[in-house]
Amino acid sequence: MMQTIQGIAVSRGIAIGRAVPLGREPIRVRHYLVAPAQVEQEVARLQQGFALAVQQLRQVQQMLTGDDASSELAALLDVHLMLLDDASLLTAASENVRQRRYNAEWALVLQLEQLSREFDAMDDGYLRERKSDIEQLVERVLRCMRGEAAAMGDVLSQPQPDATGAAEVQGPGGELQNLPLIIVARDLAPTDMLQFRQKVFAGFVVDTGGSASHTAIVARSMDIPAVVGAKQASARIRRDDCLIVHADAGLVIVNPDAPTLAHYTRLQQALEVRRQRQQLLLHTPAVTRDGETIELLANVELPSDCPAALAAGAQGIGLFRSEFLFMDRHGQLPDEEEQFQAYRQAVEAMQGRTVTIRTVDIGADKPLSRTEQRHGDEQSALGLRAIRWSLAEPQMFRAQLRGILRAAAHGPVNVLFPMLAQLSEIRQALEQLEMARAELRATGLAFGDLQVGAMIEVPAAALMIDQFLRHFDFVSIGTNDLTQYTLAVDRADESVAHLFDGTHPAVLQLIALVIRQGLAHGKKVCLCGEMAGDTRLTRLLLGLGLRSFSMHPAQLLAVKEQILQSDAKALRNWAEGVLRSEEPLQLIEGEGAELI
Known part of the structure; x- marks a missing residue:
């Protein structure tokens, strides 16, 4: 059944493709007290988790190609590295271990909850968006402490489109269609965005974020159709659902009927023709008809x-x-x-x-x-x-x-x-x-x-x-x-x-x-x-x-x-x-x- 999801428009264009959900549910951690003799061992686990997270981010930085979109990603990765290098997050979590004898994971999540409340209290929208950076970093550290793979592993390991950017799937009427891939996620980290660029993805739909979120910033720099702030989209959209992402309107259409799909296909084609025509104006002076x-x-x-x-x-x-x-x-x-x-x-x-x-x-x-x-x-x-x-x-x-x-x-x-x-x-x-x-x-x-x-x-x-x-x-x-x-x-x-x-x-x-x-x-x-x-x-x-x-x-x-x-x-x-x-x-x- 066709449904629509309204989000926030942060880029332009129309993407039509199949949904590829990216599971980024918050990690659930165990809560227990450690024996006094184990306290420093737990602190050491925290330190090792942070060190490995920094190492991973630096490895990702080396993958950047130096184009314009990469410069956006490099800036975001620099912010993440600065946050990890800032001793306050690690120090506060370590104090939770030493003073309360919480296990390392619980101590780190507790500090995240405190920081989240502080970010939520900020008036400035750009800075409120930075809360997601802290959440993603804590998630990365927790995964490093557990020895788990990055969140993107399940997406990047699945069958990918061919060189034309399409994957063979069932269309809304049951017929086989070749559709590019559209990522659907609760949130996206800068490292996720980098890995997306190595594959063929037509657009993004994200539950969280606003016009100042890193997803929005990179989507604009890459000129990729994206809708953010589409609350509950990741819960409502299933794998291989046919999606239309109308970025200019902040609209996502799930499993469109045949007339709707045909309408947006024509509109997408018209927009592409218009973009190609606009590109021809690059060296034309901006002068009105008069x-x-x-x-x-x-x-x-x-x-x-x-x-x-x-x-x-x-x-x-x-x-x-x-x-x-x-x-x-x-x-x-x-x-x-x-x-x-x-x-x-x-x-x-x-x-x-x-x-x-x-x-x-x-x-x-x-x-x-x-x-x-x-x-x-x-x-x-x-x-x-x-x-x-x-x-x-x-x-x-x-x-x-x-x-x-x-x-x-x-x-x-x-x-x-x-x-x-x-x-x-x-x-x-x-x-x-x-x-x-x-x-x-x-x-x-x-x-x-x-x-x-x-x-x-x-x-x-x-x-x-x-x-x-x-x-x-x-x-x-x-x-x-x-x-x-x-x-x-x-x-x-x-x-x-x-x-x-x-x-x-x-x-x-x-x-x-x-x-x-x-x-x-x-x-x-x-x-x-x-x-x-x-x-x-x-x-x-x-x-x-x-x-x-x-x-x-x-x-x-x-x-x-x-x-x-x-x-x-x-x-x-x-x-x-x-x-x-x-x-x-x-x-x-x-x-x-x-x-x-």
Whole structure:
């Protein structure tokens, strides 16, 4: 019987194939007390389990091939290795053995439960997703202590598709069909993802995770259809079930009937034809039919992401999220030299194209390590984060600014300050930048000139845009946070996710205001949130006057295709009508936009 499962859309495309369940049920451990004389022996078992887990991960690292998707996996493996190298997890588990005389497995699981509660209390969605990293590491250590094979063994040992990526199975009507494989799992570890790449897998369906989970990150980098947060999918889907994974919609269809399968097969074929057509646009300038030149930039997290941006035709980096250099460091912040080397690597990789580096967006709701996290009401999206945290830590802030300024000596660089809301914050941030310049002059280190910009991601900044534009060379609209703060909807809270709407009239009015005032002042306005890569909104943003988009590299060509088909002048009146509408989305998705 056909059934549908709704999850979270994190990549694009359609996969049709047969289900290959990956059993990752939590390991059940025995609970018993050890004799006093056996305590150190149990601690030694823990230490050996951790050592073997590190050895396994390092062996996996050696399998990486150096392509773009491998760089994503390498970063995730580095995080796992850092967590294993961090003595706090092993030390806490060892104390459970020594003080309570718990057996090693019980002691480790007990510490996992404590850490899980701490991660669940975090406001920041990205960091909450990191709980799964800890769970996977504990599972790996437990398996090492037991001498068991990796969780992937059962999947990789089964019959695999032929060279065309298909395996002969019974279709929904009983006929034999050749279908590629689709992994269905409760959760996926980075090492699992690496092993998937060595086989032929068409897509992924995962019970857990969100848009910031490692599965989502790698799926986007590999451009593979994936749906995460599909609760109970692994329990509802059986081996060899026929699956349709509609990644753009976050939809999984199990055992589709013949008409549904035929419909999605045609849609899949049409999407593939469209992708091939888009690839032909790689070297075509992004110019509208009426001659408006549009800037298409890429969002990146690490210097290793830059080659993918270039391969997608990005004209530069519109958002380098520098906080990824600071996370999971266990309190050891990257110093000026380390940051300079990372920024320089990105600048040189972009071969003369501008790199816009956002200063660290981290704080009370994004603890630098789990041992530093706050609890209760202190941990808030309205707390000490982004520019507030930077201004509260001026030594750290100036070290970052010096690293950025030094990188600007190697190519064009912009600096971008996040979450500004007060004129006092603007003045302080600019003063810190001048102090960083003076410190570099005093040391004789080379540095370059740069453009200075502000993120517009709180309503106060949008409403004060005239004053902001007097102080900055450009502004960049962060639609993710702007939507969150305008609608008072925590974008990391699944219970109110249905209320998070970037096309809400209030959000669109603020975006339009910023673009309009930017044009009036002759200052560039870029849009770097998720809306920039949403092709449903490309024509609306063009009609509102936006001329600079920054997005994930995988979205660039699809947005360029929309731009090439659009007449920006003709879209103006329609866009104004959308702003006046009580139901903007109906007009955006209606036939009116398609006819322009």
